[in-house]
Structures are given as C-alpha cells and as structure tokens.
Amino acid sequence: MPLASLVFAALLVAAPDDEPVPLRVQRDVEVPMRDGAVLLTDLWLPPEEQLPAPAILVRSPYGRAYEQAFPASWVPQGYAVVVQAVRGRDGNDGDWMPWEHDLEDGHDAVAWVAAQPWCTGRVGMAGGSYLGHTQVLAAASDAPALACIAPFCPGSDGFSDVPFTGGILNLRLIGWLYACRGSMLDLSGEYPSSARDRNLARLPLADIDEAWAGMRSDIWQRWVRVESLADMPDLTVWDRLASAEHVPAGLHVGGLWDHESMATRRNFERFATRGVGHQALVFGPWPHSLDMSTRYADVDYGPDAAVDLMELQARWFARWLRDDDDEDGDADGAPFPRVQVFATGANRWLRLDDWPAADAAPRAFHVTADGLADAPPTDPATHAWTHDPERPSTARDKDFARTTRLWFAHDDPDALVLVTEPFEEPVLLTGPAELELTLASDAVDTDLFALLVEVDRRGRARALQRPSPLRVRFREGADRVVPLEPGTPHRVRWDLGIVAHEFAEGSRLGLALRSEWFPTYARNLGTLEPMATATEGVVQRNVLHAGGGHTSMLRLHEVPRARLDDG
Numbered sequence: 001m002p003l004a005s006l007v008f009a010a011l012l013v014a015a016p017d018d019e020p021v022p023l024r025v026q027r028d029v030e031v032p033m034r035d036g037a038v039l040l041t042d043l044w045l046p047p048e049e050q051l052p053a054p055a056i057l058v059r060s061p062y063g064r065a066y067e068q069a070f071p072a073s074w075v076p077q078g079y080a081v082v083v084q085a086v087r088g089r090d091g092n093d094g095d096w097m098p099w100e101h102d103l104e105d106g107h108d109a110v111a112w113v114a115a116q117p118w119c120t121g122r123v124g125m126a127g128g129s130y131l132g133h134t135q136v137l138a139a140a141s142d143a144p145a146l147a148c149i150a151p152f153c154p155g156s157d158g159f160s161d162v163p164f165t166g167g168i169l170n171l172r173l174i175g176w177l178y179a180c181r182g183s184m185l186d187l188s189g190e191y192p193s194s195a196r197d198r199n200l201a202r203l204p205l206a207d208i209d210e211a212w213a214g215m216r217s218d219i220w221q222r223w224v225r226v227e228s229l230a231d232m233p234d235l236t237v238w239d240r241l242a243s244a245e246h247v248p249a250g251l252h253v254g255g256l257w258d259h260e261s262m263a264t265r266r267n268f269e270r271f272a273t274r275g276v277g278h279q280a281l282v283f284g285p286w287p288h289s290l291d292m293s294t295r296y297a298d299v300d301y302g303p304d305a306a307v308d309l310m311e312l313q314a315r316w317f318a319r320w321l322r323d324d325d326d327e328d329g330d331a332d333g334a335p336f337p338r339v340q341v342f343a344t345g346a347n348r349w350l351r352l353d354d355w356p357a358a359d360a361a362p363r364a365f366h367v368t369a370d371g372l373a374d375a376p377p378t379d380p381a382t383h384a385w386t387h388d389p390e391r392p393s394t395a396r397d398k399d400f401a402r403t404t405r406l407w408f409a410h411d412d413p414d415a416l417v418l419v420t421e422p423f424e425e426p427v428l429l430t431g432p433a434e435l436e437l438t439l440a441s442d443a444v445d446t447d448l449f450a451l452l453v454e455v456d457r458r459g460r461a462r463a464l465q466r467p468s469p470l471r472v473r474f475r476e477g478a479d480r481v482v483p484l485e486p487g488t489p490h491r492v493r494w495d496l497g498i499v500a501h502e503f504a505e506g507s508r509l510g511l512a513l514r515s516e517w518f519p520t521y522a523r524n525l526g527t528l529e530p531m532a533t534a535t536e537g538v539v540q541r542n543v544l545h546a547g548g549g550h551t552s553m554l555r556l557h558e559v560p561r562a563r564l565d566d567g
Helices: 069-077 102-114 130-139 173-179 205-213 218-223 238-243 261-274 309-322 561-566
Strands: 009-014 020-032 038-045 053-060 080-085 119-128 146-152 249-257 279-287 339-343 348-352 361-367 381-387 415-419 427-441 447-455 461-463 468-471 490-495 500-503 508-514 540-546 553-558
Touching (some): 020 102, 038 102, 053 069, 053 130, 069 119, 069 309, 102 130, 119 130, 249 261, 261 279, 339 427, 361 540, 381 415, 427 561, 447 490, 461 508
Parallel strands (some): 053 119, 146 249
Antiparallel strands (some): 038 080, 339 348, 415 508, 427 490, 427 500, 447 461, 447 468
C-alpha cells in the first residue's frame, strides 16, 4: 500500500463567478477501517483561510481519478471534498464484492473525515448510481457526523433493485462487470465480439461471464449462487436503518426510465418513516444517467423536464452543512418542497407535501372479463398467458431506448394487456401504485413483469414506466422461497414504483403483464432448480383470476388536476 503523499499540489478550478480559486489536493491518504483494511483517499481542500470547512464525501468503485468533477464543483463553494475508492478497488486492501462492505466502510470513512482538523465535523455525501448506493448504506449505519446525503439514481437493496430486481438477476450487469474488470472503470474499448444477446441465453447462468465477456468473474459466480436474500444478508440495510438513532437529511433523486427507479422511492419512504432527518424526493422523466435532455426515446416532455440538479444539490448542502436559510423553502426549513414529481401527459411538475399527496384519493381498477373497471366483477373471470423459457425474445426494444410504444399486441399469447373504458375527462393518476392479483400457474414458479400504459384514442399503447419485476417464489418475502402449488390460485402483491400521469380525455389506462423480460432479466425456468446450474425449463401457463371470491386489482391515487397549477 503506497504511503500518503505529504505534498499538496496547487490547482486552479473555475468558481461559480468564473474567478480562479486555488485548491489543494493530497493524494493517496491512507484511511483505516475497523478491521484494519486501508482505503486510499484523495483530499481536496479550499484555501487555508476557509478552513475548517464542511466536507462532501464521495465513495466510488471506479477509481479516484474518474471522479474529478466533484472537487471541481464543490471546493470553490467552500467545501472540502473527499474522494475515496471502495474496498478492493484502485489499489485498496481487500476484495471487491459490490456493496457488501460499504455500510461499515462508509460509517468509518464518515467518522474519519469528521475528525480531521480541516473539517467542521459536518459531512455530506454526493454521487449517483453506485456512488448513490454507498450513500444509502452509510446513512443506514448510524454515523452521527453524516448530516446529509444526495443520492442520485441509487440502489438500496440487493434483492429489490440491484443486482436482483424483484428477486430476478439483471443479466445486463455482466457488461458493467466487464467495464470494471480493471482497477478503474474502462469505457474506452469495445465489448468482446461475443457480446450479443444470444450469449445471455446461455445456460447455465454460471457460464454467461465467459460466454459473454470471455472472462471469469468471481462477482458473477457469487451472484448466480444466490437463491434468496438469506444468501446475501449484507446487501439489505433496512434492519440497520430501523435501529439507527441518527438518520441524515436525504435528497432522493431518480428517473422514470431508470432501471433502479424503484430504489429511489423505497429509499425516500423508508428514511422518511424513521422520522429523523428531513427527506425530499425529486423524480423526473429521466434515464439512469439523469440526462437533462427533455427527450427520452421518442417522447419530448417539454422544457419543464430539464432541471439544474447541481443547483438543487447546492441548496441542499448549503442548508444541511452550513445552516443557510432558503427563502423558497418549505415550512420545515428544507430548501424546496418535500416531494417534486413530474407528471407526464401534462408535462408539468407536481409539488406535494408527501407521497401520496394528502389530498390524493385512492382509486382501484378491478380486473374484469373485459379489462379494468372501477367496480369488481359480478361474475368470475380469467385471463391467461404463457412463458416458454426455451424461446426467449431478443428482437424487441425491452429497455424502451428507441420508443416507448409497446411492441406486443393485445392478443399476444405471451402477454396480457387489460385496459379501462375511455376516460370522459382528463384524469391525473399518481402512485403509490400497487398490484394485488390472484394468480395460478401450472409450474412451481414464474415471473411477473407489470407496467402501466396509456392507450390513446387511436388504440396506440405507450408505456409510462419501466416494468416492475417479481419472481413469484418471493411473494412472501425476499428471504424465503415459497413454491407455487400448480393449478392453485395464490395472492400476489407488489408495487409498481413511482408514476404520475395525466390521462387525456378519451384515452385509457392499461396494465400490461408478461412473465419474461429477456435479455435484461434472467428467465424463470419454472423448476426451482439452482440458478447457477439449471439448464432445462418448463413452459409456464399463467392464469389471472378475478371475481368469484378472487381479488385482482390495480391501486392508484387520483390527484386534483388543480395541483398542476401549483407547479
């Protein structure tokens, strides 16, 4: 492990007023963890006369040199910036197993920063994706000096959002592991020539790392041997959060088209439930990169969709790290409303007191023989679809990267689309969105992928969000496997993430269901054989039951459209 450099190099960066501001960097500082591991860390400090200063900590697996934008942004505003590589990365001690050490290491890193003479003792954290996940973990670790976090598009729970979403392994992560194969993130080269979707169909799943990327990945081999959350207890944080005495203020920012969007909502709700530390939610029509273009795929959401997230963070850090007042803040002294959610369709922001809004009226849409209706069916009804794991579909835009139009028809035997009658007037529907279905299958397990759609006057269906997955064996909890009894109806509940959409007069709300979303997610073979070694599957015929004592419904919330004027 190299020794810390004791020499501060003078650098110049652009301040907000474009005046050069000198700052100093100390590289390769050795920060000890509780078990003796040492993590290399770079310190970026403002001029001596501005010290001590509040600190912003960034913890990254991508290499410290990759994160230069953080000191360039925050040091000129009077913050010390600490960029630390996570365990096992960029020359650090230990082996890197994503997220499994970041709760304890995050706690220790915060404590170390707060104790330094150049720090006021108040620490915030910044960053997105993995860098957001490290914030969530540190925030659940009961670190008293952690005053605030600002996670953008983070994960939070290893079995709910990443690397498993709804208990289903995300196959696309093999590409991420390939990009992280060195000590730093490498996006410069082309993926191997074998990197095609057909290689993601290789069984068993334990062979995909070599088939797709031509490499053996210890991380991939670890993941494919996880059969429930009980096999990876270090990747869930909620028990630790529930007992934490200190919860930092949290700015939770996510995007409608982000594959980790479920985590943004869960983080906000679970931290808010603790009642300690102010929590805010900002959710726009953005992808994982939080690209501030007003467009996603073939939809333009209008000029209001672009938000200056740096300015948003600046107000957040000023409030919770420096106690600056904000005249535009809410009644609790936060720098902006508690919840800001972009309402697609209207293409306007909703600024709310909570999620759901206090004046939101619950509204249920019941499955009937004809689709979805406000009232439950008087007679029993069933709807069926199939999943054949031997015939995965690959020639479709599963990520809605080019178009948000649905690619499957209403009569597709591998999918189910249920729609309401046309709305007689515009309707503003928001989450929380929850599905409660009665499902029977002729297999011992199957998957469910649900997404909400709008069907316009011409019958064209457009997705309003990414699909929400669930591996049905985990319907009673991610830590236990509960097989289906073939042919027997079972009650299944799961949430559909954040949605806010104004349906135009004459349009219809739709619910689309499938049991496969390949090649993004691993197929369900329907056998409960170990995922790492299973090679054969069975066709799964799934039947949705409604009426006759069976409940199948979609729950949403209707918000007064006058709320759009508050934006």
